[in-house]
Amino acid sequence: MDEQDQPNGAGAPQPDDNVEAVPSRRRMLALGAVGVSAALTIRPAFAQTAVSVMNCQIPVPDVSGAGKYIDARGNLVAAGTKGAFPGSPRPFTGEEVKRAFRGQALPGTTSSQSQAYLEYIRRLRAGQSGFTCFASITMQR
Numbered sequence: 001m002d003e004q005d006q007p008n009g010a011g012a013p014q015p016d017d018n019v020e021a022v023p024s025r026r027r028m029l030a031l032g033a034v035g036v037s038a039a040l041t042i043r044p045a046f047a048q049t050a051v052s053v054m055n056c057q058i059p060v061p062d063v064s065g066a067g068k069y070i071d072a073r074g075n076l077v078a079a080g081t082k083g084a085f086p087g088s089p090r091p092f093t094g095e096e097v098k099r100a101f102r103g104q105a106l107p108g109t110t111s112s113q114s115q116a117y118l119e120y121i122r123r124l125r126a127g128q129s130g131f132t133c134f135a136s137i138t139m140q141r
Helices: 027-054 094-101 112-120 131-140
Strands: none
Touching: 027 094, 094 112, 094 131
């Protein structure tokens, strides 16, 4: 009896025969569909992250420094200190700060005031209001 004549596929390669299984067309399509759905799920998350980074806010100064002024080096100093600037009446968005780091002045500020505020923002540390926003806009992508 030939191998072809044997019933139930006897003589067909068995798993122990070290023959690589070739995935079926259906299996390949299913794997492709999984990949596409994963990409479609992840991409909106990246877009949402980018939007939230641009809309996050950085108060200058943060709540703990309310009422203090900001000198040219970005340090908090006593109110009324000569050459220092009062805090901003509103927080700046991540987008505004990002543009300011590229050379534009922060909205509603003079050039010197904007530079002092940017120095303050550069000095933000973990735990201060606005630090996470600052870290997000300066992170390498």
